[in-house]
Amino acid sequence: MEPLPYFTVGIIHCGKRRSPCILHTQFTLYVQNPEKPVAPGLQVTASVEYHPTEKEDIRDNLLVVVDNNVTTVPLLVFFPSCYLEIDPEVNFGSIVANSKVIYKEIAITNHGSSPGTFKIKYNGHLPITISPTSGIVEPKTMQIIKVDLCTDAPAVIEETARVKLQGVEELLLKIKGNIVNQHLELLDLSGKPLKCLHFGSVYFGTSKIRQAVIYNDSPENISWVSVLDDNAMGAEVGTDIHKSTDAALQDMDYWNRTSDPEVSSILTCCPNDGVLLPFQKTILTVCFSPKQLDEDIRTNRIPSQQDYALFMRFEPIGSKDGFLQSDADKSVFHKGLKKCHVELAVTGSAFPVALTFSPGTVYNFKECLIGEKIDIHCSLKNESQFLPVVFSFRKISHFHISPANGKIEAGHSQEVMFSFVPHQVGTFNVKQVVDILGPTSDENLLPLKMKAFLKKKLSFTAVCKPLTKKIIMKVNPGITPMISNPTGHFIQVAPQETAIFTGPTRTATLKADKTQIHDHQNIISVDKNVMVAFPNDRAASIRPSEQSAHYRTIFTKIKRYNYVDPDYAYTEEEEKLRQTHKDYYANYIKNKRENRQKEKDDRNFQEVNNYVDIGITPAAGLQPPSTSIFECFNEQQRTKSAPNSKGCMLTIRQLAAGESRSITREINEGLNAVPHTATEKEDCSLVLTPQQLHHVVIGPCTIDFGEICVRSTSVREMSIINSLSTYIWVQVEIDCDELQQTSPLSHVVPPMSKTEIPFVFETNTLGKFKKSISYTVNNKHIGHILVTAKAVPIALELSSHELVLKPNNDFLAETGFRSSIRLYNRRNHAAEFSWKPIITEKGIAFSIRPARGIVDAFEDLECEVVWHAGFSSPDIGEFNLCVQQRNTHKLKCIAEVRLAEIFHMCENGVFSKIYS
Incomplete structure (x- = not known):
């Protein structure tokens, strides 16, 4: 078993428990070193305290001795700091x-x-x-x-x-x-840039379409509208370029004398406005439809070839400078920017239909009898060298044309046979109409439909004489035949070969409950499905009839005998087959009717299937609210303009004319800040289309205050021109201190009128100012206007920084040398100035009057400088021009003294007087 370890922390000290040990001047160690070995599972705790005296980072070490092993514990102290x-x-x-x-x-x-x-x-x-x-x-x-x-x-x-x-x-x-730049691009269907659309040759009254792609080559949404530039340089509207100059000028005089053609009806675009997402493409359909002048149609004048060169513009919606300016200033958001609209040239030629009839347009078929036929040969020739002709003869009675329709290529002929086949006696003077067919467009532009766009008339004259026959009258022997006159006598019996009557006789019947002919008083009421038979229907009574039908007599309304011949009547199987046949055709007609109705509903839905109406027919099923008497007498009466037809583009002249009419009605006072009346609330809640927004001019797109002195006030106007027939609500949002004095910021602008919002700029900070100001139309459509200014200090300009004073013979010698200098204040704040001379060792002999003063804004002031001659007068002097107590300019004055002037002064005693 291993012996128990001994701990020694820091430096061993003898003394009390928690005796301190000094490790560093700022560290203090508190520990009780064990006297006996530390058993497993127990611990010895030491405390280290830090007392900072300076703002510094300290690093030190703490030594821990375990038996014979020494462990170093780093002590790190970091002073509080930011990172x-x-x-x-x-x-x-x-x-x-x-x-x-x-x-x-x-x-x-x-x-x-x-x-x-x-x-x-x-x-x-x-x-x-x-x-x-x-x-x-x-x-x-x-x-x-x-x-x-x-x-x-x-x-x-x-x-x-x-x-x-x-x-x-x-x-x-x-x-x-x-x-x-936020700009649009036009591409063809293959993706290449498109500059011009060539429509080639078409007939007057027909249409031809071409397709293009409009592309938003920018990272933001863009609302666009197509505009026909009918005021562009180089535009041609109906000019034969192959004619001589004199003939072209004569045609122009004729066009001016008649009526100016509506250019917007010649060229249409679908869609003509819209919103493109970032980098989105949309296919455009451009339709070229040249029209013949009304004067030519009335006078039956054959027009000559007409060539067209038109220009279309696709413009984004936003703040603009109006349509009455020159082309160099329009459609530019700021000086130096690229034009944001894109132009598309359109060329095409229109020709009249050159279809001739040989031998002419009047045809006399002379006389013929019923059953006979007279033929006349006619030749149709297409005199055009470029376009074919598609013709179709309308059907008229007693005449037959073969072929009735066809197509004649350019420069070719077609043989036609006119036949007179009479079916009745008489003299016929008719007009045979020949329809010239061609592709024409409707509101949807696609697809083009072959319709008659021109009519030519031929005169047909013919006579049909009757065939004389002897009529033999026979007496009725007593049996009334199936066809007879009211008395049954003297019946015309036609020869066997002329008896061509076929088919049964209609039974003379009517509803029994609808007639009271010869009714007796004791007649009972009959069912409404019961039929009454007349007495003279006996000849048809043996016909096959419906077995479920009931007949009664005309007088007593009793059941009438009705015989159904089984040899002629339908069997049950035949009745079922006959009914199945009727049901088949009834269902066929019903399905056809439903399909036509569905196609009609689909067409109606496509007209409202846009981002504004979202497939909902405006005001469908809604009853108009009743107008109160107050509104009838107080609302402004006005006529709302009819909406443009689908595909019809705006024109520059139309927009300029609307703006010109609106400018004449300038309103600056009495406008509502918010909509009040019912009409204003209704109009100001509308979501305007891009075409309607293009009639609203808010600008200029850049309001440049120029150089503005600090702590001065400058005013510029923002114009709002409403060329619409409805009210609009314009609100301006300003969030900068420099424009806080601008008021009012909200206007309800009446239709066909103009107003202005004064922008007031005031700043205390030198430097350039650029700020984008947002505005909204009807609280939905957002636009921006750039406000720029340059804040400069108050300053004056000198007419010259060096002034040479010369003697003037018109003044006395005692007056000295005199001249003047002009101070210009080219800024918008009055400037206070003072002249301070720079005095050297030689002194100064110049003086300026006035020595101090004020020069008003955009004014100038002339100061007189005088040199006082003397023996020790220096001929050079300098002045500091101090504006608002600051030195801004230095003026150097030089007196040009020559020897002759000195002798002259001595003779007059000028120097002696000055010296004394």
């Missing part, structure tokens, strides 16, 4: 240059046991704001640092900010990001 860490990078990723202010948050964490300080400094030129830039982080906590970035211009961001953390060497905070 700060910060995220090394701020990455904004790919963002869109839409004047928004986005932010990222990073954290400074203190893992230590005492508070720590930090400082962050950014010296770059980009609109990056870091807050807070300094502070104290408590132990075991973190401080959130907000890094704001204004996306006003596209750029690749690779910036650094210097970070000083307590107890750590200076660090660099990396700020990265990629600001890209």
